Amino acid sequence: xxxxxxxAPTTCTITVTVNGQPHVAEVEPRRLLVDFLREDLGLxxxxxxxxxxxxxxxxxxxxxxxxxxxxxxxVQADGxxxxxxxxxxxxxxxxxxxxxxxxxxxxxxxxCTPGMLMRACEIxxxxxxxxxxxxxxAIASNLCRCTGYQFIIEAVISAAARMRATKxxxx
Amino acid sequence: xTTASRPGAPxxxxxxxxxxxxxxxxxxxxxxxxxLGRGGYIADRITPGTLHAAVLRSPHPHARILRIEVAQxxxxxxxxxxxxxLQAAELCDPMPDFGPDPARHTWRCLAVDKVRYVGEGxxxxxxxxxxxxxxxxxxxxxxxxxLPAVVDPERALADGAPLxxxxxxxxxxxxxxxxxxxxxxxxxxxxxxxxxxxxxHRSGGQxxxxxxxxxxxxxxxxxxxxxxNTLSFTSYLFMAANTLKxxxxxxxxxxxxxxxxxxxxxxxNKPAVIAAMCSRATGRKVAYLEDRVDNISxxxxxxxxxxxxxxxxxxxxxxxxxxxxxxxxxxxAYMQFGVGHHGNxxxxxxxxxxxxxxxYRVRAALTNKNQQGAYRGxxxxxxxxxxxxxxxxxxxxxxxxPVATRRKNFIRDFPHFIPTGNVYDSGDYDRVLDxxxxxxxxxxxxxxxxxxxxxEGRYIGIGVICAQERSVFSATExxxxxxxxxxxxTSTPESVTLKxxxxxxxxxxxxxxxxxxxxxxxxxxxxxAEEFDCSPYDVSVVYHGSRDGxxxxxxxxxxxxxxxxxxxxxxxxxxxxxxxxxxAHLLEIAPEDMEWADGGFRxxxxxxxxxxxxxxxxxxxxxxxxxxxxxxxxLEGSKVFDHPYTTMPSADRKDLxxxxxxxxxxxxxxxxxxxxxxxxxxxxxxxxxxxxxxxVNPRSLAGHIVGGTAQGIGxxxxxxxxxxxxxxxxxxxxxDYLIPSAMEVPEVGIGHVETPSPYTPHGVKGGGEGGRMMxxxxxxxxxNDALAPLGVRLTELPMTPExxxxxxxxxxxxx
Numbered sequence: 009x010x011x012x013x014x015x016a017p018t019t020c021t022i023t024v025t026v027n028g029q030p031h032v033a034e035v036e037p038r039r040l041l042v043d044f045l046r047e048d049l050g051l052x053x054x055x056x057x058x059x060x061x062x063x064x065x066x067x068x069x070x071x072x073x074x075x076x077x078x079x080x081x082x083v084q085a086d087g088x089x090x091x092x093x094x095x096x097x098x099x100x101x102x103x104x105x106x107x108x109x110x111x112x113x114x115x116x117x118x119x120c121t122p123g124m125l126m127r128a129c130e131i132x133x134x135x136x137x138x139x140x141x142x143x144x145x146a147i148a149s150n151l152c153r154c155t156g157y158q159f160i161i162e163a164v165i166s167a168a169a170r171m172r173a174t175k176x177x178x179x
Numbered sequence: 180x181t182t183a184s185r186p187g188a189p190x191x192x193x194x195x196x197x198x199x200x201x202x203x204x205x206x207x208x209x210x211x212x213x214x215l216g217r218g219g220y221i222a223d224r225i226t227p228g229t230l231h232a233a234v235l236r237s238p239h240p241h242a243r244i245l246r247i248e249v250a251q252x253x254x255x256x257x258x259x260x261x262x263x264x265l266q267a268a269e270l271c272d273p274m275p276d277f278g279p280d281p282a283r284h285t286w287r288c289l290a291v292d293k294v295r296y297v298g299e300g301x302x303x304x305x306x307x308x309x310x311x312x313x314x315x316x317x318x319x320x321x322x323x324x325x326l327p328a329v330v331d332p333e334r335a336l337a338d339g340a341p342l343x344x345x346x347x348x349x350x351x352x353x354x355x356x357x358x359x360x361x362x363x364x365x366x367x368x369x370x371x372x373x374x375x376x377x378x379x380h381r382s383g384g385q386x387x388x389x390x391x392x393x394x395x396x397x398x399x400x401x402x403x404x405x406x407x408n409t410l411s412f413t414s415y416l417f418m419a420a421n422t423l424k425x426x427x428x429x430x431x432x433x434x435x436x437x438x439x440x441x442x443x444x445x446x447x448n449k450p451a452v453i454a455a456m457c458s459r460a461t462g463r464k465v466a467y468l469e470d471r472v473d474n475i476s477x478x479x480x481x482x483x484x485x486x487x488x489x490x491x492x493x494x495x496x497x498x499x500x501x502x503x504x505x506x507x508x509x510x511x512a513y514m515q516f517g518v519g520h521h522g523n524x525x526x527x528x529x530x531x532x533x534x535x536x537x538x539y540r541v542r543a544a545l546t547n548k549n550q551q552g553a554y555r556g557x558x559x560x561x562x563x564x565x566x567x568x569x570x571x572x573x574x575x576x577x578x579x580x581p582v583a584t585r586r587k588n589f590i591r592d593f594p595h596f597i598p599t600g601n602v603y604d605s606g607d608y609d610r611v612l613d614x615x616x617x618x619x620x621x622x623x624x625x626x627x628x629x630x631x632x633x634x635e636g637r638y639i640g641i642g643v644i645c646a647q648e649r650s651v652f653s654a655t656e657x658x659x660x661x662x663x664x665x666x667x668x669t670s671t672p673e674s675v676t677l678k679x680x681x682x683x684x685x686x687x688x689x690x691x692x693x694x695x696x697x698x699x700x701x702x703x704x705x706x707x708a709e710e711f712d713c714s715p716y717d718v719s720v721v722y723h724g725s726r727d728g729x730x731x732x733x734x735x736x737x738x739x740x741x742x743x744x745x746x747x748x749x750x751x752x753x754x755x756x757x758x759x760x761x762x763a764h765l766l767e768i769a770p771e772d773m774e775w776a777d778g779g780f781r782x783x784x785x786x787x788x789x790x791x792x793x794x795x796x797x798x799x800x801x802x803x804x805x806x807x808x809x810x811x812x813x814l815e816g817s818k819v820f821d822h823p824y825t826t827m828p829s830a831d832r833k834d835l836x837x838x839x840x841x842x843x844x845x846x847x848x849x850x851x852x853x854x855x856x857x858x859x860x861x862x863x864x865x866x867x868x869x870x871x872x873x874x875v876n877p878r879s880l881a882g883h884i885v886g887g888t889a890q891g892i893g894x895x896x897x898x899x900x901x902x903x904x905x906x907x908x909x910x911x912x913x914x915d916y917l918i919p920s921a922m923e924v925p926e927v928g929i930g931h932v933e934t935p936s937p938y939t940p941h942g943v944k945g946g947g948e949g950g951r952m953m954x955x956x957x958x959x960x961x962x963n964d965a966l967a968p969l970g971v972r973l974t975e976l977p978m979t980p981e982x983x984x985x986x987x988x989x990x991x992x993x994x
Binding site: 036038039046047051052053054055056057058059060062063065092093094096097102106109110111113115116117118119120121122125140144145147148149150151152153154155156157158159160161 | 698
């Protein structure tokens with residue numbers, strides 16, 4: 009309980025960059041990263057599902073790798089670059105993954121969607137041209153209770169094609 | 180039983196008009212906000228300064244509460260209040276309860292003198308943060324006197340079982356046997372009686388977002404405002420208001436988007452009551468959000484938990500004559516919805532078959548478990564599974580082909596009244612079956628099954644099930660159980676208000692309707708677009724609060740789309756009538772000479788003379804004096820759309836009347852492989868064909884079919900709220916309660932058949948629950964087909980590897 013141990017620090021200072029924005033904040037050592045993002049930084053797009061690191065709803069990218077922010081402490085993110093769903097759309101334009109999720113109806117209630125989108129970003133960063141079977145296997149990290157995953161897989165495959173095409177044009 | 184001319188049927192509709200928007204797989208209008216992370220779920224709405232509540236849960240399945248000591252918790256940092264169950268019983272009346280005789284199994288928001296299941300709340304702490312509230316929970320001391328628990332429903336009904344509710348005098352909360360048709364005659368004339376005992380264990384919706392509420396009490400007005408992801412049931416608002424001891428017009432329940440429900444947020448008032456009680460006690464805004472353990476152990480929405488003993492009367496040629504069903508349903512510690520789940524079963528108890536008679540005995544057992552609520556199917560999915568198991572067993576015992584046996588018994592004349600009195604409005608079961616077998620590549624898989632068994636020793640199974648998908652419940656199914664029901668209510672309406680602003684923009688207002696992952700906004704937008712020839716993306720949809728809401732019921736029993744269609748049609752009709760008169764006046768022509776076309780009214784035979792809706796709207800909003808005196812400013816219309824087809828049960832309850840008339844149908848054909856060494860089941864193929872009448876948005880329906888199938892896979896193979904013999908809940912997290920991931924769900928091939936309902940707007944039937952109503956039966960059939968050469972049948976769900984291996988062992992066939 010807080011206050012029982014007078015030697016325990018009551019807060020720590022952390023520095024994080026979230027969606028390109030630097031933040032310096034005072035947090036309790038026990039504060040969960042997901043609560044820090046949602047409540048302290050006002051970014052409610054990252055959701056809480058099981059609070060045990062099983063369902064993947066709270067998935068964000070920390071230094072480019074997906075992590076479960078419900079079982080990560082805010083202090084563990086000190087010095088890190090974090091990406092959340094709020095950073096995906098740019099200049100009012102949906103990210104190709106967001107747009108394809110809409111086109112393929114890869115969401116119903118939308119609650120797992122931010123975590124699923126962030127995981128999909130990581131999957132496509134690692135492999136820009138995955139097969140449907142590879143996407144299926146890769147998103148098994150994240151539970152979705154609505155869609156049965158099928159249209160999510162279709163959305164990720166379409167988005168991958170669009171992102172490859174954009175890259176080719178750019179290069 | 181077909182008697183198409185029975186009284187009470189609504190007029191048959193003409194669906195010949197061409198449709199532009201209904202039937203299109205447009206993008207959902209709901210989605211952009213969710214994709215941007217701006218969904219506005221309940222947890223996103225907590226504002227600074229809001230207090231947080233956390234509930235202390237019972238570790239005991241059954242125990243008397245002797246003493247609760249809260250002084251230390253009250254003194255803990257940041258704590259604003261601690262309320263025990265005893266204090267809560269002073270602050271609040273019992274929870275809303277539709278069950279029989281609730282005074283004898285009283286349900287409250289917190290336990291008072293004894294706990295009846297692991298997870299039941301005993302006290303609540305309100306603190307400055309959830310962290311501090313949970314810290315303080317650990318400082319509450321509760322002294323319990325443990326009592327023996329009763330866990331098995333059949334043992335619960337036996338003499339001498341520990342009583343869950345002493346006031347009831349037994350653990351049997353309801354028992355009755357119904358006879359529909361000539362049961363004894365059909366059984367006497369049958370060639371064979373197929374019997375079986377079947378066991379369906381409890382699972383649940385488990386949406387990834389739990390139930391939550393943010394409540395604020397205003398002592399200045401004596402009013403509560405509660406934001407929550409459950410429903411308000413505007414017509415039944417007084418029930419929740421009674422619990423909080425305020426008049427219904429001092430309670431505003433405002434629905435917010437839910438991160439999934441699958442039934443489990445239906446009338447889930449407990450978190451709202453707890454938050455509201457705490458708000459009044461502290462004078463502050465209070466949020467109570469269940470955590471995952473709260474939700475798994477204490478959500479009041481566990482699914483059906485049934486033991487069946489069934490007899491099916493058959494002729495040797497495969498004709499089904501009658502069925503006797505004896506079911507014990509384990510309701511847990513309370514029963515908020517009574518035995519309404521069996522009304523769902525009775526709506527389609529004979530499936531798609533011409534079974535002529537039914538005996539239905541139901542016993543509701545109370546045990547030391549969390550209570551049943553709603554889960555996608557509401558008990559009808561269990562009946563589908565039971566019946567299809569019986570059909571397969573009969574075919575096997577009689578040496579008949581299971582597909583041919585089904586086809587031989589199909590109902591083909593509609594409307595068709597089944598023995599219970601409910602009607603099947605329309606259908607074409609042959610077409611659905613044909614399409615499913617084609618999509619499943621059935622003949623090829625039958626050959627492949629034989630080859631793989633002979634050449635590679637693999638056990639492949641093909642399940643084929645044909646089952647019903649009832650939609651749009653009527654209130655009668657909650658009381659026809661009783662000769663003298665306490666409240667024989669008959670209203671289950673849905674309402675919509677449409678407002679056309681001065682520029683012609685349309686806003687649709689919904690009442691007691693919430694976004695649950697279904698698509699009410701897209702459905703309404705497509706219906707409005709169909710009526711007014713506008714873009715669905717230009718329609719704005721508002722979810723209204725309950726206090727001054729029109730009568731409405733909200734999602735449940737696959738009713739939303741059909742009921743919203745009727746309400747939009749009615750409201751649009753009122754607007755168009757006024758717009759017609761206004762346009763006629765402006766064009767100086769008789770209203771009856773005007774016709775609606777392309778988003779406005781034009782003169783019949785002179786299409787150039789027209790007024791668009793926007794032109795009419797601005798006149799009606801801003802130029803009152805251009806119109807006759809009796810024409811009011813503005814352009815809006817509301818429609819309270821009542822259930823379109825309900826008839827009353829007979830006094831002797833041999834005929835329950837029409838209560839679930841819009842009957843969808845589906846055929847699922849999974850192909851599985853069973854590993855007899857490990858008991859694992861994997862999918863090789865999956866085909867599903869559904870007929871939900873006219874399609875509104877085929878893609879969104881397909882999404883529901885796949886998603887429901889995924890949940891059905893969970894029910895069939897993985898998911899179970901496991902209570903051990905002592906009543907401890909063993910599956911209290913997602914480490915133990917196994918939700919299918921993408922690797923457990925196959926790609927599902929989907930087909931649609933459309934037989935429009937003769938009685939609903941556009942011919943739409945509900946389809947939100949279908950996947951889960953079919954998949955458990957289909958997968959069980961497939962597993963049994965795989966194991967048929969070993970003489971093994973699984974009769975218990977979920978078919979975990981352990982259950983499959985033990986069935987193999989029992990047959991001396993363990994690998």
